[in-house]
Amino acid sequence: MSLLLPGHRLELGPDAPLRLDCGVELAPLTIAYQTYGQLNADKSNAILICHALTGDQYVAETHPVTGKPGWWEALVGPGRILDTERYFLICANVLGGCMGTTGPASTNEATGQPWCQSFPVITIGDMVRAQLRLIDHLGIDQLFCVIGGSMGGMQVLEWAARHPQRVFAAIPIATAARHSAQNIAFAEVGRQAIMADPDWCGGDYPLHGRKPQGGLAVARMAAHITYLSEAALHRKFGRNLQGPELSWGFNADFQVESYLRHQGSTFVERFDANSYLYITRAMDYFDLAADHGGVLANAFRGTKVRFCVISFTSDWLFPTAESRAIVHALNSVAANVSFVEVESDKGHDAFLLDEPEFHATLSGFLDGAAEHRGLPRGAPR
Amino acid sequence: MSLLLPGHRLELGPDAPLRLDCGVELAPLTIAYQTYGQLNADKSNAILICHALTGDQYVAETHPVTGKPGWWEALVGPGRILDTERYFLICANVLGGCMGTTGPASTNEATGQPWCQSFPVITIGDMVRAQLRLIDHLGIDQLFCVIGGSMGGMQVLEWAARHPQRVFAAIPIATAARHSAQNIAFAEVGRQAIMADPDWCGGDYPLHGRKPQGGLAVARMAAHITYLSEAALHRKFGRNLQGPELSWGFNADFQVESYLRHQGSTFVERFDANSYLYITRAMDYFDLAADHGGVLANAFRGTKVRFCVISFTSDWLFPTAESRAIVHALNSVAANVSFVEVESDKGHDAFLLDEPEFHATLSGFLDGAAEHRGLPRGAPR
Numbered sequence: 001m002s003l004l005l006p007g008h009r010l011e012l013g014p015d016a017p018l019r020l021d022c023g024v025e026l027a028p029l030t031i032a033y034q035t036y037g038q039l040n041a042d043k044s045n046a047i048l049i050c051h052a053l054t055g056d057q058y059v060a061e062t063h064p065v066t067g068k069p070g071w072w073e074a075l076v077g078p079g080r081i082l083d084t085e086r087y088f089l090i091c092a093n094v095l096g097g098c099m100g101t102t103g104p105a106s107t108n109e110a111t112g113q114p115w116c117q118s119f120p121v122i123t124i125g126d127m128v129r130a131q132l133r134l135i136d137h138l139g140i141d142q143l144f145c146v147i148g149g150s151m152g153g154m155q156v157l158e159w160a161a162r163h164p165q166r167v168f169a170a171i172p173i174a175t176a177a178r179h180s181a182q183n184i185a186f187a188e189v190g191r192q193a194i195m196a197d198p199d200w201c202g203g204d205y206p207l208h209g210r211k212p213q214g215g216l217a218v219a220r221m222a223a224h225i226t227y228l229s230e231a232a233l234h235r236k237f238g239r240n241l242q243g244p245e246l247s248w249g250f251n252a253d254f255q256v257e258s259y260l261r262h263q264g265s266t267f268v269e270r271f272d273a274n275s276y277l278y279i280t281r282a283m284d285y286f287d288l289a290a291d292h293g294g295v296l297a298n299a300f301r302g303t304k305v306r307f308c309v310i311s312f313t314s315d316w317l318f319p320t321a322e323s324r325a326i327v328h329a330l331n332s333v334a335a336n337v338s339f340v341e342v343e344s345d346k347g348h349d350a351f352l353l354d355e356p357e358f359h360a361t362l363s364g365f366l367d368g369a370a371e372h373r374g375l376p377r378g379a380p381r
Numbered sequence: 382m383s384l385l386l387p388g389h390r391l392e393l394g395p396d397a398p399l400r401l402d403c404g405v406e407l408a409p410l411t412i413a414y415q416t417y418g419q420l421n422a423d424k425s426n427a428i429l430i431c432h433a434l435t436g437d438q439y440v441a442e443t444h445p446v447t448g449k450p451g452w453w454e455a456l457v458g459p460g461r462i463l464d465t466e467r468y469f470l471i472c473a474n475v476l477g478g479c480m481g482t483t484g485p486a487s488t489n490e491a492t493g494q495p496w497c498q499s500f501p502v503i504t505i506g507d508m509v510r511a512q513l514r515l516i517d518h519l520g521i522d523q524l525f526c527v528i529g530g531s532m533g534g535m536q537v538l539e540w541a542a543r544h545p546q547r548v549f550a551a552i553p554i555a556t557a558a559r560h561s562a563q564n565i566a567f568a569e570v571g572r573q574a575i576m577a578d579p580d581w582c583g584g585d586y587p588l589h590g591r592k593p594q595g596g597l598a599v600a601r602m603a604a605h606i607t608y609l610s611e612a613a614l615h616r617k618f619g620r621n622l623q624g625p626e627l628s629w630g631f632n633a634d635f636q637v638e639s640y641l642r643h644q645g646s647t648f649v650e651r652f653d654a655n656s657y658l659y660i661t662r663a664m665d666y667f668d669l670a671a672d673h674g675g676v677l678a679n680a681f682r683g684t685k686v687r688f689c690v691i692s693f694t695s696d697w698l699f700p701t702a703e704s705r706a707i708v709h710a711l712n713s714v715a716a717n718v719s720f721v722e723v724e725s726d727k728g729h730d731a732f733l734l735d736e737p738e739f740h741a742t743l744s745g746f747l748d749g750a751a752e753h754r755g756l757p758r759g760a761p762r
Contacts, residue, residue: 022629117631120629178620180615181614181617181619181637182606182615184620184635185637188602189602192598193577193599195631196578196598197595198579218570218574221566222570225567225570230561230700236562239559239668239671246666248403248502250498252569254665256566260570260573277631284635287620316611316697319611
């Protein structure tokens, strides 16, 4: 599939392996990415956008598989919040993904076969390591900003913690410095749904021409509920029926059932089941405090990065308390941090939706940071 | 399996069919039930206990399949809140269940085969209709109390709304007058997990000697998360590892994963997958307001039943707002109602756990109601 996907590729050869947290040296490696806008002369206007679990690099264009608009298309463009006349935007498919960057569905050059379950378990840190290679390749010393929601926000935090000199400003949105027990639990349900599907074949489904679509669809359905809020589900669907009356059976009687089934069945067309396993695992393993002696503040000691931490009131997957823990850690090391809890009933998915207070927050913070960084409005010079 | 299960059976013959909400007349029919304590001379001391989705009639004794204590064993016994020296307790396995009462795993006498998916879709109202037959059989004109949590609470509400003259007091706990969009969504994920399992065989697995255990386990795991709270999961498990270190794989690295897998694998030993489908569907279909012209208060107009409505602060499956809606409806028809929101971080499952404020509430309400009903302490006379 990856050969047909549009966009840029960075190929890292066998001589430049990526040393992963698990100890494996991964090479060769492909990083698939998109860019928008132009890099300025001193390469100071680059914004790295980090995508979420099931997102990808097609931020602001028609998706090559689904034909739908890019997931942050509303934010990206001339004069928009992520202003393509001012900034150079980069988004790479994460390591372990299935949209062109090397992942479990990619071919292991050593065997000529897809990696499948022999692909090494990766971490958020490994994803960021791969992105760092890309940033190096593009000749960018310091990113003006790293921004992302959900798992994208974890990458933002990892960038700021591990590579603070490479980041001027960081915007972690609807995220956490670690995956909570409840989040691990939901991730595990999704993985069990996939692994219980006989078509998963112990992970070797590509070798048998099969796909664990039933299991992957169930995983997506369960996860999708966690992306919304009870209020949003009530507002969108309530107990509305799909047809004129109850079917007295197990069809999708209720609109919410039909919606969920649709979410499941369309997801399997664009996502690889093993990628789902690896990427959720990377989220589970993420624990920034544990990586820094058990104290989250240690991750940011001495940082000069400017932070804007954003959460949403109705997000119960990454609730405000998680953002507040990040802010407390940043405050305790006297970091430069803004924190906004946006009032919204849209749940976790609010970061992908039209939420005026959220957009105003982004806009205000970016404008201020850009001024400090000396980035003029208008076309890059 | 049902022949080996201990306890009482009420057999309703072909001459006494149960007219179901879907229009089907179901007969013959078995109702499996347990009792504790003694019915007094004027049959005024009976408490009907209604069990939840995956509960059963073994309220206060070693479970015949799992060997575990009864699910409300802490509440039942001489001198306890459900005092077996004062009250006569009854609990019947619900219609559609799999612990002796007729359900999809039972034999359809007309064909000699298990009902499977030809079993009619049932409702909470149908469950209560079956219970009413049992109460009639026992010669009880009026139950002193109907009590239950979660789906058991739905049955309590149905009893009070449809058969108010048969109920003196009602205690709906951690429940709602309708299944919300989010609850339907979670139920649908469970059903899809079961139906996606090839061993489900379109529901005919008993005819093929198979069981959709993988799908049923996933359904249970997803549901189980909703029974707890984030705080409870954090307190119990946090990010604690199962072994000394990360496995860098997809084993149960975290204790919460191991716990969930255990919940899934033990559940499939005691529960029938088709029963799970039918009973969750009955919950989805429950909407007491819709059954009464769209106005919940209509369900209780003129009621003389004394209500004690109980919710738990950290229950996000049946949040306090749902209980409050019931209380508002009862208040608007000047019903006799107490309402207690119990402070607890244990989530929905709090009604099954040792929660002192909850137990004190039950005890206080029952004592007051028993006094009004003229039920002396001590052995029934």
